Amino acid sequence: MKSIIAQARCIVVKVGSSLVTNQGHGLDHAALAQWAQQIAELKRNGRQVLLVSSGAVAEGMQRLGWPRRPKQLHDLQAAAAVGQMGMVQAYETCFREHGMHAAQILLTHEDLADRRRYLNARSTLRTLLQLNVIPVINENDSVATDEIKFGDNDTLGALVTNLVEADALVILTDQPGLFTADPRKDPGATLVQEARAGDPRLAQMAGGVGSHVGSGGMITKVRAAERAARSGAHTVIASGREPRVLLRLMAGEAIGSQLLAATPTMAARKQWMADHLQVRGRVILDEGATRALQQDGKSLLPIGVTDVTGDFGRGEVVSCVDPNGREIARGLINYSASETRRILRAPSHEIEQRLGYIEAPELIHRDNLVLL
Numbered sequence: 001m002k003s004i005i006a007q008a009r010c011i012v013v014k015v016g017s018s019l020v021t022n023q024g025h026g027l028d029h030a031a032l033a034q035w036a037q038q039i040a041e042l043k044r045n046g047r048q049v050l051l052v053s054s055g056a057v058a059e060g061m062q063r064l065g066w067p068r069r070p071k072q073l074h075d076l077q078a079a080a081a082v083g084q085m086g087m088v089q090a091y092e093t094c095f096r097e098h099g100m101h102a103a104q105i106l107l108t109h110e111d112l113a114d115r116r117r118y119l120n121a122r123s124t125l126r127t128l129l130q131l132n133v134i135p136v137i138n139e140n141d142s143v144a145t146d147e148i149k150f151g152d153n154d155t156l157g158a159l160v161t162n163l164v165e166a167d168a169l170v171i172l173t174d175q176p177g178l179f180t181a182d183p184r185k186d187p188g189a190t191l192v193q194e195a196r197a198g199d200p201r202l203a204q205m206a207g208g209v210g211s212h213v214g215s216g217g218m219i220t221k222v223r224a225a226e227r228a229a230r231s232g233a234h235t236v237i238a239s240g241r242e243p244r245v246l247l248r249l250m251a252g253e254a255i256g257s258q259l260l261a262a263t264p265t266m267a268a269r270k271q272w273m274a275d276h277l278q279v280r281g282r283v284i285l286d287e288g289a290t291r292a293l294q295q296d297g298k299s300l301l302p303i304g305v306t307d308v309t310g311d312f313g314r315g316e317v318v319s320c321v322d323p324n325g326r327e328i329a330r331g332l333i334n335y336s337a338s339e340t341r342r343i344l345r346a347p348s349h350e351i352e353q354r355l356g357y358i359e360a361p362e363l364i365h366r367d368n369l370v371l372l
Helices: 029-044 056-064 073-096 111-113 114-128 153-164 200-205 218-229 247-249 266-274 287-294 336-343 348-355
Strands: 008-016 048-053 102-105 135-140 168-173 195-196 232-239 259-260 281-285 306-310 317-321 329-332 367-371
Touching: 008 029, 008 153, 029 048, 029 073, 029 135, 029 259, 048 114, 048 153, 048 336, 056 073, 073 102, 073 135, 102 114, 111 114, 114 135, 114 153, 135 153, 135 259, 153 195, 153 218, 168 218, 168 247, 195 367, 218 259, 232 247, 281 287, 287 306, 287 329, 287 367, 306 336, 336 348
Parallel strands: 008 048, 008 168, 048 135, 102 135, 168 232, 195 259, 281 317
Antiparallel strands: 232 259, 281 306, 317 329, 329 367
């Protein structure tokens, strides 16, 4: 059996607290250096990597002299605020050794629930990847509340996977993977090497919290895999104690538990667009734009749009209609309805002149469009 993520071009890697801290006593700088080395090598091989890292609370606990993870929210917020300072500095130092920069991204659930902030976060992450910068992502624990906090970085990793439409999610922990039962209690438990993400039996196999340092457990990892699979991303749950685990996974070696998405990434995204029930508007195409989409596999440019109906925002699903009023495609539009009206029939190089800025030269990129 080979690794299901060997061909992935964009991966989200989540490392747990136990893999980046000295048993909760601050950051393990040697471990961080190893993760940076592996990620740098993947980058040199043409992979895009986003790192979701725990460790801020543990680092804050160490600096504040707290022996156990606090339960009060305000104490967690304070520990995170203190620990973020050391965590960011440590990662930047490690990646600089390989000629790369790191960027800190702090997210809350509100950032991904609000459409505008969701799109802004996605644009920022994609830009960082284009600049060869490693995004180091963490929950914004210093301001999160009970109502908006993710609760664990496994969930955050899955949400980031969907956000950037990554091909795979790698969840690294201090366990070899998912077992049929808790191996600490059941000596007959065996490793689940391959299964379908979302299989209800997986949740029954998963146990509870495994460490006093972290906040997750195997159940959060199983649920994260199910969430990531909605955008077509495969998930691997593996031990971060395995030597060079990331490089071996990407070289094709099967390690840990592989949880497969039912459909490929692009197929899942396009199926979602095709089945979208809340189409917020329509763009009417001329004959040239219709032909470009249907026959030439091109993106939709503003110059090919003759009219706009509805009230939609940037990033929402709209219908593409031919001159005869027939819907031929749906896609995620790069401009709002009011912006689209201002740039329709215009060549792409005039977008900035008309709007004062440019989000993209295409109205709808081919990758975000599905023909009907």
